[in-house]
Amino acid sequence: MANNRWQWWHRLGSPRWFYQASGSWLPWLSVATALLFAVGLVWSLGIAPVDAKQGNSFRIIYVHVPASFLALAGYYVMAVAGAVGLIWKIKLADMVMVAAAPIGAALTFVALVSGALWGKPTWGTYWVWDARVTSMLVLLFLYLGVNALYQAFANREVAARACAILALVGTVNIPIIYKSVDWWYSLHQPATIKLTSAPSMHPSMFQPLIVMILAFYCFYALVLILRVRAEILQREQRTTWVRELLEVRP
Amino acid sequence: MWHFESVSAFVHMGGHGLFVWSAYGITIVVMLLLLLAPLHRGRILLRQMHRHQQHAPSQNVSEHTTAEQSQIQHSEIQHSEVQR
Numbered sequence: 001m002a003n004n005r006w007q008w009w010h011r012l013g014s015p016r017w018f019y020q021a022s023g024s025w026l027p028w029l030s031v032a033t034a035l036l037f038a039v040g041l042v043w044s045l046g047i048a049p050v051d052a053k054q055g056n057s058f059r060i061i062y063v064h065v066p067a068s069f070l071a072l073a074g075y076y077v078m079a080v081a082g083a084v085g086l087i088w089k090i091k092l093a094d095m096v097m098v099a100a101a102p103i104g105a106a107l108t109f110v111a112l113v114s115g116a117l118w119g120k121p122t123w124g125t126y127w128v129w130d131a132r133v134t135s136m137l138v139l140l141f142l143y144l145g146v147n148a149l150y151q152a153f154a155n156r157e158v159a160a161r162a163c164a165i166l167a168l169v170g171t172v173n174i175p176i177i178y179k180s181v182d183w184w185y186s187l188h189q190p191a192t193i194k195l196t197s198a199p200s201m202h203p204s205m206f207q208p209l210i211v212m213i214l215a216f217y218c219f220y221a222l223v224l225i226l227r228v229r230a231e232i233l234q235r236e237q238r239t240t241w242v243r244e245l246l247e248v249r250p
Numbered sequence: 251m252w253h254f255e256s257v258s259a260f261v262h263m264g265g266h267g268l269f270v271w272s273a274y275g276i277t278i279v280v281m282l283l284l285l286l287a288p289l290h291r292g293r294i295l296l297r298q299m300h301r302h303q304q305h306a307p308s309q310n311v312s313e314h315t316t317a318e319q320s321q322i323q324h325s326e327i328q329h330s331e332v333q334r
Contacts, residue, residue: 046252056263059270063277106284110277117273121266226288233295
């Protein structure tokens with residue numbers, strides 16, 4: 001019984017199983033991502049109504065909020081994968097953690113840049129050292145730090161352990177980012193979407209945002225899987241199953 | 251249903267065109283790079299592995315011994331990446 005219960009867990013940790021299973025998810029995920037982006041981009045750029053106060057610069061919300069969402073969600077992915085790798089010594093978890101760092105950094109960068117481009121017409125400045133913006137900058141450095149730390153070690157296991165610890169310590173920053181708009185006086189507007197209350201937007205503005213957030217989620221999953229697959233291929237290139245894979249698909 | 255009356259109004263975005271289009275443009279460029287990076291890495295790896303296979307005919311290696319071998323390889327690959 002106990003054996004059965006844990007079997008899925010060990011199978012999930014097997015790079016070979018993940019490589020084969022994810023291969024069948026990729027086409028679906030690619031199609032979903034492409035469709036959601038096609039609908040979301042047209043809807044947010046051309047169909048969504050303008051904001052009464054902000055005019056068309058409001059459309060930046062449709063890339064800014066999803067990018068920020070995934071920048072934060074990506075940190076959970078990285079930190080949880082790091083913890084799993086640290087506790088259960090599962091190599092696949094280490095690979096997920098390492099793969100999540102550059103994606104998170106890129107999405108945090110997008111959130112910051114789109115925020116700056118939104119800030120100029122709205123606040124009159126590209127940059128302000130306020131709590132929300134600064135804590136997002138710290139998030140960017142945490143992602144870059146994990147990535148740099150991994151590259152700095154020749155030994156893969158030591159590198160993963162160090163990265164996991166840095167990622168877990170950095171989790172302190174996450175509630176600060178969430179709460180920064182409530183705790184301190186900030187130029188940044190409060191959260192548009194809250195789980196606990198109705199959205200502060202009209203449905204005609206809110207619906208395209210949901211589509212874009214879903215598009216970003218699918219995109220994140222797609223890129224994460226592709227990165228982990230490339231990592232598996234590199235680490236396992238001498239194993240029999242990868243060699244067999246090569247023979248099937250020359 | 252379509253918000254803008256003309257193409258030029260769509261590009262202009264009521265004076266915010268520069269901000270809106272550059273925000274979307276940068277987002278799309280960064281995401282395309284994110285998507286292409288692992289695909290490119292995978293393609294290079296497959297090419298390398300094919301070359302190795304031609305040089306050394308396949309020998310059956312168990313998954314356990316390769317753990318240490320790939321450990322060494324990891325640092326080798328890192329060095330070659332730096333050189334490139």
